[in-house]
Amino acid sequence: xxxxxxxxxxxxxxxxxxxxxxxxxxxxxxxxxxxxxxxxxxxxxxxxxxxxxxxxxxxxxxxxxxxxxxxxxxxxxxxxxxxxxxxxxxxxxxxxxxxxxxxxx
Amino acid sequence: xxxxxxxxxxxxxxxxxxxxxxxxxxxxxxxxxxxxxxxxxxxxxxxxxxxxxxxxxxxxxxxxxxxxxxxxxxxxxxxxxxxxxxxxxxxxxxxxxxxxxxxxx
Amino acid sequence: xxxxxxxxxxxxxxxxxxxxxxxxxxxxxxxxxxxxxxxxxxxxxxxxxxxxxxxxxxxxxxxxxxxxxxxxxxxxxxxxxxxxxxxxxxxxxxxxxxxxxxxxx
Amino acid sequence: xxxxxxxxxxxxxxxxxxxxxxxxxxxxxxxxxxxxxxxxxxxxxxxxxxxxxxxxxxxxxxxxxxxxxxxxxxxxxxxxxxxxxxxxxxxxxxxxxxxxxxxxx
Numbered sequence: 001x002x003x004x005x006x007x008x009x010x011x012x013x014x015x016x017x018x019x020x021x022x023x024x025x026x027x028x029x030x031x032x033x034x035x036x037x038x039x040x041x042x043x044x045x046x047x048x049x050x051x052x053x054x055x056x057x058x059x060x061x062x063x064x065x066x067x068x069x070x071x072x073x074x075x076x077x078x079x080x081x082x083x084x085x086x087x088x089x090x091x092x093x094x095x096x097x098x099x100x101x102x103x104x105x
Numbered sequence: 106x107x108x109x110x111x112x113x114x115x116x117x118x119x120x121x122x123x124x125x126x127x128x129x130x131x132x133x134x135x136x137x138x139x140x141x142x143x144x145x146x147x148x149x150x151x152x153x154x155x156x157x158x159x160x161x162x163x164x165x166x167x168x169x170x171x172x173x174x175x176x177x178x179x180x181x182x183x184x185x186x187x188x189x190x191x192x193x194x195x196x197x198x199x200x201x202x203x204x205x206x207x208x209x210x
Numbered sequence: 211x212x213x214x215x216x217x218x219x220x221x222x223x224x225x226x227x228x229x230x231x232x233x234x235x236x237x238x239x240x241x242x243x244x245x246x247x248x249x250x251x252x253x254x255x256x257x258x259x260x261x262x263x264x265x266x267x268x269x270x271x272x273x274x275x276x277x278x279x280x281x282x283x284x285x286x287x288x289x290x291x292x293x294x295x296x297x298x299x300x301x302x303x304x305x306x307x308x309x310x311x312x313x314x315x
Numbered sequence: 316x317x318x319x320x321x322x323x324x325x326x327x328x329x330x331x332x333x334x335x336x337x338x339x340x341x342x343x344x345x346x347x348x349x350x351x352x353x354x355x356x357x358x359x360x361x362x363x364x365x366x367x368x369x370x371x372x373x374x375x376x377x378x379x380x381x382x383x384x385x386x387x388x389x390x391x392x393x394x395x396x397x398x399x400x401x402x403x404x405x406x407x408x409x410x411x412x413x414x415x416x417x418x419x420x
Contacts, residue, residue, distance in 0.1 A: 005110030005187065012194055019203035025363050029151050029239060032144075033362035035171075036246050039137075039144055040355010046134050047348035048340050060184045064193035066140075066175050067186060070168065079165045081172060082110065088169035089117055098124035130258050134344060138257035141351050145250010152243035153235050215320030215397065222404055229413035239361050242354075245381075249347075249354055256344050270394045274403035276350075276385050277396060280378065289375045291382060292320065298379035299327055308334035 006071055006081035013072050028077050035069040042066060111176055111186035118177050136178040143170040216281055216291035223282050241283040248275040321386055321396035328387050346388040353380040 003011065017023045042062040045054035074081045108116065122128045147167040150159035179186045213221065227233045252272040255264035284291045318326065332338045357377040360369035389396045 009190060009194075016194065016198065020201055021204055027364070029154075029243065030362055030364060032148060032151055032243065033239065033358045036144060036148070037355045037359035037362055039141060040352045040358065043137060043141070043348045043355065044352035046137055047345055047352055049134075049342070049345060056183065059182050060189045061193065063175065063179045063182065063184050063186070064189040067172075067179075067190050068193060070171050070175060074168045074172075077164050077168065078161065079168050081168070084165045084169040085114060085172050088166065088173060089114075089121065093121065096125055099126055132259070134348065135257055135259060138253045138344065138347065142250045142254040142257055145247045145253065148243045148250065149247040152240055152247055154237070154240060219400060219404075226404065226408065230411055231414055239364075242358060242361055246354060246358070249351060253347060253351070256347055259344075266393065269392050270399045271403065273385065273389045273392065273394050273396070274399040277382075277389075277400050278403060280381050280385060284378045284382075287374050287378065288371065289378050291378070294375045294379040295324060295382050298376065298383060299324075299331065303331065306335055309336055 004082045006074070009068075010071050010075045010081075013068060014075065017072075026072060026076055028073060031069055031073040031076060035066065035073060038062060038065040038069055109187045111179070114173075115176050115180045115186075118173060119180065122177075131177060131181055133178060133182050136174055136181060140171065140174040140178060143167060143174055147171060214292045216284070219278075220281050220285045220291075223278060224285065227282075236282060236286055238283060238287050241279055241286060245276065245279040245283060248272060248279055252276060319397045321389070324383075325386050325390045325396075328383060329390065332387075341387060341391055343388060343392050346384055346391060350381065350384040350388060353377060353384055357381060 014023075017026055042059070045058055045062060071081060074084075119128075122131055147164070150163055150167060176186060179189075224233075227236055252269070255268055255272060281291060284294075329338075332341055357374070360373055360377060386396060389399075
């Protein structure tokens with residue numbers, strides 16, 4: 001069966017860690033602190049309100065790092081990302097009802 | 106053309122926001138602060154080292170929230186998540202060479 | 211010799227932990243994750259831009275928690291807070307020169 | 316009346332910002348994102364569990380930055396830091412009773 005994108009990416013990240021003997025560093029708390037570091041780097045790009053937007057290549061780079069550690073964390077924590085996200089959106093749709101469509105729509 | 110998982114999830118998140126008139130709140134800095142809040146909730150589950158692991162349903166819930174805000178942020182910031190993650194892993198593979206295979210492998 | 215405020219507060223926090231047998235949980239990584247949790251709670255108060263400011267009692271409560279974990283972390287990490295902050299401001303004053311006073315000032 | 320340490324430090328930070336014309340950048344959300352960036356830098360020092368502790372000068376530097384932005388944020392948000400911290404510890408002392416002293420102590 002085909003892997004979904006989070007699973008396929010996690011497989012690639014796991015192979016990356018295995019072939020560098022880094023799996024032993026990838027416990028949940030360590031990956032969580034790494035995720036915090038990457039969110040911090042993203043925050044640094046947006047911290048001051050200026051007329052110019054942050055450099056797009058750097059934004060792309062930091063959001064990739066955030067996703068990478070979030071996916072690696074999820075695997076080590078035993079969370080099925082695609083299922084978890086779908087279930088959470090389902091629940092939010094129940095919890096926060098959509099606005100009624102206006103007449104004529 | 107088929108959407109990849111980040112795109113399909115972002116489409117669902119955008120529709121969710123649109124049907125609740127929440128798109129106006131979804132600027133990059135607001136979504137980034139929301140992401141920080143969710144990373145904080147995940148950190149609270151792991152902050153003390155105890156004999157028991159954190160509740161798996163809560164871990165799943167918080168990692169889903171982290172992914173949801175990271176994906177929504179990426180869309181608003183104009184980042185193609187699947188491409189960004191693939192490029193970053195490519196770059197890391199170049200930057201950190203794999204260990205040599207041991208003899209006999 | 212009189213303790214400065216960070217030292218006096220750290221002494222109170224240490225006594226608080228000791229009399230509850232919590233010192234064993236206060237390693238740097240655990241306190242850092244707790245700090246991340248509190249910064250996340252502060253971020254949740256500011257994440258959406260609305261017409262009303264966040265509730266002042268909650269802001270005060272969360273900033274207190276941020277300070278408490280930062281001070282407790284600093285003690286466990288062996289950092290003299292008052293000296294560290296003074297040295298950092300000194301350095302920033304050298305690094306970023308002040309604007310010239312305008313004529314007539 | 317003498318200023319307490321948080322007030323005296325905040326006065327110095329405010330003068331630093333004023334003499335560089337940076338006060339206009341110091342709204343609560345911007346300072347909060349800056350705080351997130353500094354917490355992220357601290358997390359990067361502790362993210363992997365290794366045999367060696369992180370470099371003490373860097374730890375001192377990052378904890379100073381965390382304190383600086385927390386204090387500056389508190390001032391802009393109108394929070395009296397010394398009072399907020401004292402009240403929060405008072406409340407925690409009520410909320411979490413101390414262990415009974417063992418016999419003979």
